[in-house]
Amino acid sequence: MPVYGVIDVGSNAIKLKVARCEAPATIETLCDEREAVRLGVGVFRGKPISRETVRAAAAVLTRFEKLFESHGVKQYRAVATSAMREAPNRHSVIEEIRERTGISLEVISGSEEARLIQVGTSLDVNAAQGSVLFIDVGGGSCEISVREGGDLKDLCSLALGAVRLTENFVSSDPISSDDHRKLKDYIYSELRNNVGMMARRSYELAIGTAGTINAICESIVAQRELYPSSTASAVRYASVSSFHRRLRQMKLEDRKALPGMASNRADIIVAGAAVLKYIMKTFHLEAIRPSKRGLRDGVLLDLLLRHTxxxxxxxxxxxxxxxxxxxxxxxxxxxxxxxxxxxxxxxxxxxxxxxxxxxxxxxxxxxxxxxxxxxxxxxxxxxxxxxxxxxxxxxxxxxxxxxxxxxxxxxxxxxxxxxxxxxxxxxxxxxxxxxxxxxxxxxxxxxxxxxxxxxxxxxxxxxxxxxxxxxxxxxxxxxxxxxxxxxxxxxxxxxxxxxxxxxxxxxxxxxxxxxxxxxxxxxxxxx
CATH class of the missing domain: 1.10.3210.10 (Hypothetical protein af1432)
Incomplete structure (x- = not known):
C-alpha cells in the first residue's frame, strides 16, 4: 500500500502527517508531528519573516524530510498558508528552504485552503447529513465552507487568524475594553463583508477544525462543572460565549493554568475565542462539533486522488x-x-x-x-x-x-x-x-x-x-x-x-x- 506525506507550514506551527492508504476508508496514520514555529510573527503587520524564523523552519523541515525517508514516502505535498501568502519576502524564504532542505513549498490560496479543509474534515461527515458548515480558525486566516449533500457549495477565507488578531488588537494583558471593542468591530466587519448568504442559511451541523477551536473546546469540556451543557461532540454557543468572557479578564499565566489549555496557545486564545464566538453568533449556531481533522487530511486525500x-x-x-x-x-x-x-x-x-x-x-x-x-x-x-x-x-x-x-x-x-x-x-x-x-x-x-x-x-x-x-x-x-x-x-x-x-x-x-x-x-x- 502506498505511503504519502503531507507538510502544513502554517502561521503558528509546522505540521506533518504520514499515512498509508489506497482509499479514504483505508487511511492508516503512521506519523503525526507538530512543531511550534510562528512564521506569522510580524508578517500580519507588514514585516518580513525573520532570518531566525527561517532557520527554525528549515531545521524543522529537515527533520520532517528525514521522517519521510524513514517511512518510505514516495509522494508528498508541502503547502504553506496565510503567513507565507502575505510575507513580503516569501519568494526568498521558499527558495532558501528548498536549498536547505530539498522541500519545495507550495503557497496555496485562501479559497484552496478552505476547500482542502472541507475535504479533509468531510471524512467524518455522512453525505446524507444535508447542509454542513465548516469553520477553521488558523493563525493567520479563518476558512469557512459549506457542504450540501456531499457537494461543496460555498467557501471563503477571512483575515481572522488568532495570531494576526492578537498582534493587531491585543496590546495589554488582560485585554483592555478598548482593544476588545476594536477586535469585535473588526471581526464583525470581516464577516459582514464576506459571508453574505452563507450566514442566512440554516445548517444541520457545524464543524470546527484546527488547533485554536480544538483548544477552546477541549478547555470547555474539561471544565464540565462550569459548562455542563457542552460535550466533546457538541460545544454550545452559551459555553463559548461564557468562556470568552472569562478569558478577557484573565492574565496569560491564568490562561495557561486552565484545564485542557495548551500553554503554547494561551497567548492567542483570547482573539481565537472572540472569532469563534462572533462567527457562531453571526451564523446563529447553537453548537459546534470539534474535529481533529483538517488541512493535512484534505491534502492527503488530494494526493490520493492524483495518484490512485x-x-x-x-x-x-x-x-x-x-x-x-x-x-x-x-x-x-x-x-x-x-x-x-x-x-x-x-x-x-x-x-x-x-x-x-x-x-x-x-x-x-x-x-x-x-x-x-x-x-x-x-x-x-x-x-x-x-x-x-x-x-x-x-x-x-x-x-x-x-x-x-x-x-x-x-x-x-x-x-x-x-x-x-x-x-x-x-x-x-x-x-x-x-x-x-x-x-x-x-x-x-x-x-x-x-x-x-x-x-x-x-x-x-x-x-x-x-x-x-x-x-x-x-x-x-x-x-x-x-x-x-x-x-x-x-x-x-x-x-x-x-x-x-x-x-x-x-x-x-x-x-x-x-x-x-x-x-x-x-x-x-x-x-
Missing part, C-alpha cells in the same frame, strides 16, 4: 473544481453557452488525439479549465481579451488547482487567439520546458475548437477525428452549414499543425458533397 483511481473521490473533486470554475467565469459575464461548447469540442479533440499529444487526465483538466475561462478577459476589453484573460486567471484563486496549474491554465487561455506562444513573452518563458510543451498542445487544440463555434450557436455539435501520417481529419457533425466555422478554425489551426506535424483538414456533414477543406500549415494565420 478512486472513482468516487475523482467525481467529487472534478465536480467541485468545475462548479468553482463556472462561478468564477460568471463573475466576468463570460458567454456561458459558447465557452461550454468550445470546452466540449476541445475535450472531444483532446480525447481523440492521445497517440499524438501523449498527455493524460491531468492535462485534460487544465484544458477544461482554460476552455471554460478563456473569455473572462472580454469583461475588460474585447480586442485584447486573451491578454486580459491571462492576467485575470493568473491572479485568481481557482479552487482545486495549484499555482503551477493556474499558471498553465492562464497561458493556454492567453494563447487561444492571436500570437503563438513565444519565449519573448515573460509569462510563457517563466514555465518549465515540459509546461511549455503542454501549453502549446492545449492552446493549439483550444484554438481549433474556438474557431468551430464562430457563430456562438453550437452548430458544430460534435467532431470525429481520424489521424493519418500527414493529416488530422475532423469529420464535423454540424446541424447547419458550417463554412464560417471551418474558415475560422482553419485560420487558427497553425499551432496545432505545428505541434502535431500534420495538416488539419475538415469535412462538413451538411455540404452537398463531403468536400475536404484543407489549408497548408505554412499559410495558417493568427486570429
Amino acid at each position: 483511481r478512486d472513482t468516487r473521490l475523482e467525481r467529487e473533486f472534478h465536480r467541485a473544481r468545475r462548479d468553482a470554475l463556472v462561478r468564477f467565469g460568471d463573475r466576468f459575464a463570460v458567454p456561458r453557452a459558447h465557452t461550454d461548447h468550445v470546452t466540449h469540442l476541445a475535450l472531444r479533440l483532446f480525447d481523440q488525439l492521445p497517440s499524438l499529444h501523449k498527455l493524460g487526465e491531468h492535462e485534460r483538466g487544465l484544458l477544461e479549465a482554460a476552455g471554460l475561462l478563456h473569455e473572462v478577459g472580454r469583461a475588460v476589453n474585447y480586442g485584447s481579451m486573451h491578454k486580459h484573460s491571462y492576467y485575470i486567471i493568473r491572479n485568481a484563486e481557482l479552487t482545486g488547482f495549484t499555482q503551477d496549474e493556474i499558471a498553465m491554465i492562464a497561458n493556454v487561455a492567453r494563447y487561444h487567439r492571436r500570437s503563438d506562444p513565444s519565449m519573448k513573452h515573460e509569462n510563457y518563458a517563466a514555465l518549465s520546458p515540459r509546461q511549455r510543451s503542454v501549453v502549446r498542445w492545449l492552446a493549439g487544440i483550444l484554438r481549433v475548437a474556438d474557431g468551430l463555434d464562430r457563430h456562438h450557436d453550437a452548430r458544430v455539435r460534435d467532431l470525429h477525428v481520424r489521424v493519418t501520417p500527414k493529416s488530422i481529419l475532423l469529420d464535423l457533425d454540424n446541424e447547419y452549414e458550417a463554412e464560417l466555422e471551418i474558415w475560422s478554425s482553419q485560420r487558427k489551426a497553425g499551432l496545432l499543425e505545428e505541434v502535431a506535424e500534420r495538416v488539419v483538414e475538415y469535412r462538413e456533414k451538411a455540404a452537398p458533397e463531403r468536400k475536404v477543406h484543407t489549408q497548408p500549415p505554412s499559410t495558417a494565420v493568427k486570429h
Whole structure:
C-alpha cells in the first residue's frame, strides 16, 4: 500500500502527517508531528519573516524530510498558508528552504485552503447529513465552507487568524475594553463583508477544525462543572460565549493554568475565542462539533486522488473544481453557452488525439479549465481579451488547482487567439520546458475548437477525428452549414499543425458533397 506525506507550514506551527492508504476508508496514520514555529510573527503587520524564523523552519523541515525517508514516502505535498501568502519576502524564504532542505513549498490560496479543509474534515461527515458548515480558525486566516449533500457549495477565507488578531488588537494583558471593542468591530466587519448568504442559511451541523477551536473546546469540556451543557461532540454557543468572557479578564499565566489549555496557545486564545464566538453568533449556531481533522487530511486525500483511481473521490473533486470554475467565469459575464461548447469540442479533440499529444487526465483538466475561462478577459476589453484573460486567471484563486496549474491554465487561455506562444513573452518563458510543451498542445487544440463555434450557436455539435501520417481529419457533425466555422478554425489551426506535424483538414456533414477543406500549415494565420 502506498505511503504519502503531507507538510502544513502554517502561521503558528509546522505540521506533518504520514499515512498509508489506497482509499479514504483505508487511511492508516503512521506519523503525526507538530512543531511550534510562528512564521506569522510580524508578517500580519507588514514585516518580513525573520532570518531566525527561517532557520527554525528549515531545521524543522529537515527533520520532517528525514521522517519521510524513514517511512518510505514516495509522494508528498508541502503547502504553506496565510503567513507565507502575505510575507513580503516569501519568494526568498521558499527558495532558501528548498536549498536547505530539498522541500519545495507550495503557497496555496485562501479559497484552496478552505476547500482542502472541507475535504479533509468531510471524512467524518455522512453525505446524507444535508447542509454542513465548516469553520477553521488558523493563525493567520479563518476558512469557512459549506457542504450540501456531499457537494461543496460555498467557501471563503477571512483575515481572522488568532495570531494576526492578537498582534493587531491585543496590546495589554488582560485585554483592555478598548482593544476588545476594536477586535469585535473588526471581526464583525470581516464577516459582514464576506459571508453574505452563507450566514442566512440554516445548517444541520457545524464543524470546527484546527488547533485554536480544538483548544477552546477541549478547555470547555474539561471544565464540565462550569459548562455542563457542552460535550466533546457538541460545544454550545452559551459555553463559548461564557468562556470568552472569562478569558478577557484573565492574565496569560491564568490562561495557561486552565484545564485542557495548551500553554503554547494561551497567548492567542483570547482573539481565537472572540472569532469563534462572533462567527457562531453571526451564523446563529447553537453548537459546534470539534474535529481533529483538517488541512493535512484534505491534502492527503488530494494526493490520493492524483495518484490512485478512486472513482468516487475523482467525481467529487472534478465536480467541485468545475462548479468553482463556472462561478468564477460568471463573475466576468463570460458567454456561458459558447465557452461550454468550445470546452466540449476541445475535450472531444483532446480525447481523440492521445497517440499524438501523449498527455493524460491531468492535462485534460487544465484544458477544461482554460476552455471554460478563456473569455473572462472580454469583461475588460474585447480586442485584447486573451491578454486580459491571462492576467485575470493568473491572479485568481481557482479552487482545486495549484499555482503551477493556474499558471498553465492562464497561458493556454492567453494563447487561444492571436500570437503563438513565444519565449519573448515573460509569462510563457517563466514555465518549465515540459509546461511549455503542454501549453502549446492545449492552446493549439483550444484554438481549433474556438474557431468551430464562430457563430456562438453550437452548430458544430460534435467532431470525429481520424489521424493519418500527414493529416488530422475532423469529420464535423454540424446541424447547419458550417463554412464560417471551418474558415475560422482553419485560420487558427497553425499551432496545432505545428505541434502535431500534420495538416488539419475538415469535412462538413451538411455540404452537398463531403468536400475536404484543407489549408497548408505554412499559410495558417493568427486570429
